[in-house]
Amino acid sequence: MTQVEAELHIGIDAEKVVVSPHRLRMRTGRAHRSRAGLVLEVVPAAPSGRSRESRVAIVWQLGLGLLICCVVLNAFGLPWLVPALVSASVVVLVGWAQARAARPGVLASPRGDDGHVLRAREERIAYERAVAVSHRIRRTWPALRGMIDPAEADHTLTRALEQLAALLARRQQIRALRDELIEAARQELPADSPAAEALAAQRTRVEELWRETGLTANRMLRGIAAAAHAGETLLREQEIGRTARDAEMAISRLAAVGAAAPAEAGPELAERTAAVVKAYRELAAF
Incomplete structure (x- = not known):
């Protein structure tokens, strides 16, 4: 029995990014939907403008x-x-x-644990860039069809986007907790207060999670960018190689034509004209 690959629905509006394995709904307005392999992207349509x-x-x-x-x-x-x-x-x-x-288009948030919602500006920008880079990756696949399996590559890229969304959603939660602890640390407490010690311990743990998720997110983003760069570099190399081969063939044809060409008529015509003029002048002198 053939296994059905899981789709990934990605929606981006003015206030959030929504990533879910299920079809996304609109809270208000309409949406434009487009498919790229296993990924279905949802972007709110512009309002009609009718009063x-x-x-x-x-x-x-x-x-x-x-x-x-x-x-x-x-x-x-x-x-x-x-x-x-x-x-x-x-x-x-x-x-x-x-x-x-x-009405302006606004995506509805998924219910329960069916997806991830990125509202923080930093996480939204990072994920939107990753989606844009995924488009570059997909554009290289047709020319690389003999070198990669598009279905397997699509599955891998879709899984990478889902994992990145989960990581950024977790980092978004850590960001909120980190800001809360920083704000709490501004309260004046005695240095030997148990509450201050507990707060310091939690801040240390949160900072560790913050660094870990940051390193992991950067590694995943670099991996996606490297895949796009590798594919585009290979395409450029192929294009340069075809240009070099075409130039070699054109140069060979031009060289063959030059070797088989008859003696140049221009210099011969000039010599004959000069001889006629010389003979005319000699006759005129008598």
Whole structure:
């Protein structure tokens, strides 16, 4: 039985990054969805810009048109109840869709432990950069199809993005706890206070976790960037190699044409012209 690869859904809006194994929903607004292998990216669509007055006018015009259709059906003796109910549903649906399109798009946070939400600016920027680098990696795969297995590479890259999201979410929690402990340490307490000693011990432990997660995150980010650099470097080398081979073939053809070419006619014409002019002058002298 074939194993189904797990998808990864990544959403980025103005206030957070959401990473989840499940389909992402919008809290408000609409979204643009795009797929790249096992990764499905969700980006909020721009608001429609229609004012409430404009939306109400459109709904009224639509409702009036549907009402006229129902009246015409009734005049011809046709059933009108079902068309009237359908028309009312259409009017409500169009009004709801327009109101949703007019609002800025905001992603809904996943429920429970179904995903990771990055709200801190530093973690958001780091993950967004990693997603951008993953696009560069994927662009190299078509030219490297004979050297790598795209399906395996897609699975590995998707797993790396999921692991990075989990690590950055953990680091975000450590950041909040670290800031809380720093703020608590500003309170004046006696040096021999048990509370001060406990606080110092916890701050030491938090700083260790902070350094560990920072080193791990940097290592993962460098690994993703190195994969993109390696693929792009290989593509450039292949392109330069093709250019060199094409140039070698062109130079060989040009050299062969030059070797087989007849004697240059320009110098010969100049010599003959000079001889004719000389002979003419000698005849004119007599």
